[in-house]
Amino acid sequence: MATNQHDLLIVYTSKNGRTGAMVEPIRQGMEYAGVSVSVRTVEEVQWEEMLLAKGVIIGTPVRFGDVDWQIKRLFDVTAFQDYPGPLSGKVGGAFTGGGRPGGGAELALLSMIHILLNHGMVIQGHAHSAHYGPVALRESTEEEVTTVCNAWGRHWAELVQRLGPAG
Template structure:
């Protein structure tokens, strides 16, 4: 069994909806399991101590979830062309996993949502890739022969799925498809790579 961690932060629900579609793609592959996890908000004044269990939605992630996954989908809303502080804060705590090489050789992909077409989809995806590369993860993109990637008029990039909620909070069919494709690719890659590194 390959466990794919879908780790995300979502404020208004767009990124959470994307995570659910990625999970469906993961679970379309025999032998793969999707684990949905989120991170608590952080305070701008001082570190916020959050309850260990959120009021609703996915459970909070732990470093053990990250260490024990066979693949990772990392998602965040776009905040001025960058990932949200809450997700960055969690990733900054992953230094012990970097020292041990726990994530090296595992497949990873990224996804984002934003309120406008030019809100920084691609720079946010790239910003999320940087810590994953430092961990030695193998980054997966969306394939150029995926029709939904060529036909979308809202979200979607070669770097990973994206969602534009400018006109409608619901994901378009193309956006849903691209999330599903990322999940499927991560599951297949994780199964193929399991134990290879």
């Protein structure tokens, strides 16, 4: 059982390392903005950690233009019939690692955003870049990914600070 509360929880899975490599610059951006962050893989995250966090950020590799099955399963088994559910009002967001442009990264992000919205979570777009969430493609440079992920992490941390939702 989780014993410590963090402002933001990053939950991710990564098959080839691309999505996993995004986690650290996102976390650094969040912490730079002044929030506490916990990072868990989908295999190790506990439901209690999701309930305690003020926001849950999900990282998924692209799978046939969709969310990875382990991430999808996490939310399928935590779905509740009653509204509002226990994640309602918490901040939610998504990031992904994919292969090539047109390979389904935006579809995967939108699928993840739909899942978060169905759980009643608060979603925020980003007007300048990574509108749905950051994407690391095979051709992306490490510098590009780090810059976008770091800025996106700050963006989400600032939302948590503005909204101040209860954990």
